[in-house]
Amino acid sequence: MPTSSQVRKFPETRYMGSKHKLLPEIRSVLSGFACETAIDLFAGSGIVGYMMKAEGRRVLSNDHMVLSSTAARALIENDSEILPPDAARGLLEPSGPVDPFVQRTFGGLYFPDAVNRRIDIVRANIKSMENPVLRAIAVTALVRACLKKRPRGIFTYVGDRYDDGRRDLRISFEEQFLDAVDRINRAVFGNGKKNQARHGDALDCPVPSGPSLVYIDPPYYSPLSDNSYVRRYHFVEGLARDWQGVEIEMHTLTRKFRSYPTPFSTKKGAAVAFDRLFGRFRECVLVVSYASNARPTLREMVDLMKKYKRHVEVVPVDYRYCFGNRGQGVEKNRNTVQEYLFVGF
Numbered sequence: 001m002p003t004s005s006q007v008r009k010f011p012e013t014r015y016m017g018s019k020h021k022l023l024p025e026i027r028s029v030l031s032g033f034a035c036e037t038a039i040d041l042f043a044g045s046g047i048v049g050y051m052m053k054a055e056g057r058r059v060l061s062n063d064h065m066v067l068s069s070t071a072a073r074a075l076i077e078n079d080s081e082i083l084p085p086d087a088a089r090g091l092l093e094p095s096g097p098v099d100p101f102v103q104r105t106f107g108g109l110y111f112p113d114a115v116n117r118r119i120d121i122v123r124a125n126i127k128s129m130e131n132p133v134l135r136a137i138a139v140t141a142l143v144r145a146c147l148k149k150r151p152r153g154i155f156t157y158v159g160d161r162y163d164d165g166r167r168d169l170r171i172s173f174e175e176q177f178l179d180a181v182d183r184i185n186r187a188v189f190g191n192g193k194k195n196q197a198r199h200g201d202a203l204d205c206p207v208p209s210g211p212s213l214v215y216i217d218p219p220y221y222s223p224l225s226d227n228s229y230v231r232r233y234h235f236v237e238g239l240a241r242d243w244q245g246v247e248i249e250m251h252t253l254t255r256k257f258r259s260y261p262t263p264f265s266t267k268k269g270a271a272v273a274f275d276r277l278f279g280r281f282r283e284c285v286l287v288v289s290y291a292s293n294a295r296p297t298l299r300e301m302v303d304l305m306k307k308y309k310r311h312v313e314v315v316p317v318d319y320r321y322c323f324g325n326r327g328q329g330v331e332k333n334r335n336t337v338q339e340y341l342f343v344g345f
């Protein structure tokens with residue numbers, strides 16, 4: 001099933017674990033279930049929830065990263081508001097006192113001083129925006145501009161050793177920000193339903209009352225890959241929450257803050273967490289993304305799902321990707337991972 005023209009408007013980032021390449025397969029599996037309500041429980045970039053919205057469902061997009069729930073507020077909950085280009089340009093210019101937090105805390109780490117100064121200006125202006133939806137658009141654009149200006153789009157290292165001169169890095173920060181606002185504006189649409197963005201733990205997410213579908217795509221434990229979202233994205237997650245409620249570990253080179261606890265990406269806690277999750281949403285159609293290198297094993301996952309669902313189907317999805325951040329050469333470390341969708345109904 002090809003993606004619709006609406007879905008192609010989604011402002012994609014290279015968010016770790018994004019399912020944008022698997023959307024046609026996911027869409028085809030979901031289309032077998034007519035439920036009006038759908039939850040994207042581990043939304044990440046938000047693209048699966050956005051696709052479900054484009055399909056006309058009433059969507060709840062959930063994630064425990066603020067950058068994810070903020071993007072969902074801008075693109076999924078929001079059905080009509082846009083941030084006008086003039087207002088976006090205005091956000092790049094000082095309009096009052098500017099707290100130099102980013103300049104002071106991250107100077108010399110990720111971006112040149114001039115960019116850090118501009119980020120602080122945008123932060124200050126965003127704080128005085130009254131409309132929460134427009135604020136969500138501005139924050140999402142700021143996050144996107146920082147991801148685009150960062151070689152590899154990650155914050156696990158300092159300096160610019162991976163700068164390969166690609167176009168995204170050559171474009172100025174200001175242009176990236178305005179381009180991001182424009183892309184987000186163009187991706188805003190309504191589907192006649194009341195869609196919602198939620199920031200919180202998947203295990204506390206409210207269970208819908210009528211027939212519904214839950215798409216589950218957690219970070220799996222794998223001995224071969226690093227799946228800490230906060231470690232990778234702490235700088236942009238910090239921006240999205242303005243570092244409220246987190247404590248920067250000043251002794252670390254990257255000035256990160258502590259990862260949010262989640263049982264799904266741990267070897268020990270994952271099976272219990274899936275059991276709780278499947279039990280909680282037992283009345284819903286469950287669709288789970290799973291990769292062959294993950295834990296629990298495929299067999300264990302099927303058995304867990306069978307505790308709560310009469311029918312469990314495993315749909316293999318042909319997809320290859322490369323993982324390798326343990327210092328081995330890329331070629332040596334190119335592995336084929338089989339992706340699956342588990343469907344419980």
Ligand SMILES: C[S@@+](CC[C@H](N)C(=O)[O-])C[C@H]1O[C@@H](n2cnc3c(N)ncnc32)[C@H](O)[C@@H]1O
Pocket residue numbers: 015016017018019020041042043044045046047048062063064065068200201202203217218219229261262263264
């Ligand atoms: C594999 S990614 C999801 C990718 C997403 N489907 C996409 O296409 O972009 C997993 C997401 O789960 C989130 N997450 C991890 N543990 C969570 C929890 N306990 N509750 C809610 N979200 C969680 C992470 O922040 C991350 O965004």
